Amino acid sequence: MTYLGIEHLERFHGLPVHTPEPSSGALPAADSVAWRLVCDYGEDAGFASLWEQFLETVDTTRVRALVIGAWWHDEYTPIDPVVELIVTHADRFPALRALFLADVVGEECEVSWLKMCDITPVLEALPALEEFGVRGCGREGLALRPLRHAALKSLRFESGGLPGELVRAVAASELPALERLELWFGSTWYGGDATIEDVRPVLAGGLFPRLRHLGLQNSEFQDEIAAAVGSAPVVAQLESLALSMGTLSDMGGEALLNGQPLSHLSLLDLRHHYLTDPVVDRIRTACAPAVVEAGEAEDDYADPDDEDDEPERYVAVSE
Structure with missing residues (x-):
């Protein structure tokens, strides 16, 4: 984590x-x-x-x-x-x-x-x-x-x-x-x-x-941001992009993979995310030679004693 x-x-x-x-x-x-x-x-x-x-x-x-x-x-x-x-x-x-x-x-x-x-x-x-x-x-x-x-x-x-x-x-x-x-x-x-x-x-x-740098971070709608970034004209002028600290999941990761190329970036910051390892690996490959900072995925929280409890995801900074 x-x-x-x-x-x-x-x-x-x-x-x-x-x-x-x-x-x-x-x-x-x-x-x-x-x-x-x-x-x-x-x-x-x-x-x-x-x-x-x-x-x-x-x-x-x-x-x-x-x-x-x-x-x-x-x-x-x-x-x-x-x-x-x-x-x-x-x-x-x-x-x-x-x-x-x-x-x-x-x-x-x-x-x-x-x-x-x-x-x-x-x-x-x-x-x-x-x-x-x-x-x-x-x-x-x-x-x-x-x-x-x-x-x-x-x-x-x-x-x-x-x-x-x-x-x-x-x-x-x-x-x-x-x-x-x-x-x-x-x-x-x-x-x-x-x-x-x-x-x-x-x-x-x-x-x-x-x-040249845009950080849209610490968001509960990080997947929506990733989907919008996939076709956003501003990306072409950027040198680095931060989508870190939020609730980015495989849905947002797939949106990045299906969107415009990000290989022109020097850095894509995805730290504090909820992506699975295979999706992170695919993003790294697709964005090369750009550096993708991801680290380990955060843990979804769910009550282990409650079978109906849905996993919850949290931004890095709230209170």
């Missing part, structure tokens, strides 16, 4: 992630690391104090990458004030090219509990941003409005429940520089109400002319 899920970022935008601490002594050069800001659990000082200290001690005009970790010090609080601080002080970060919101793991807070908000103002306030990622669920407020952003090259939503409205907003946005798009759809139980229809504008091609 493979494991794919939520982990702290160790590198971001090609830089090592550094978490400054009061007793850490000399700080690294402002442009040499991705700065991770996190409130220590139980401390009385909130994120606003941490933010002010960061502005005072680091030359933010040279900061290239910023990672926001846990922003609360006691009970889980909405991320809205953090977003407001970033937007208010956007002019203090002229060199900022990468931002990740909610780099939080399960030991700190489950992804479905993170209290999110509309993150559109961040993108609007940072027109030079090239890489943006966010972790959270639609059930707790994660939202995006359609926008135009001329510089954004990488957009990543890690979610246990991605709302269809957000996916439609991505498809309705003008992102002429976009090279990488990753969407974790998650579970309907946690607000993931997106459907295959919401991503068809992306699959049709032409929407993001520079797109």
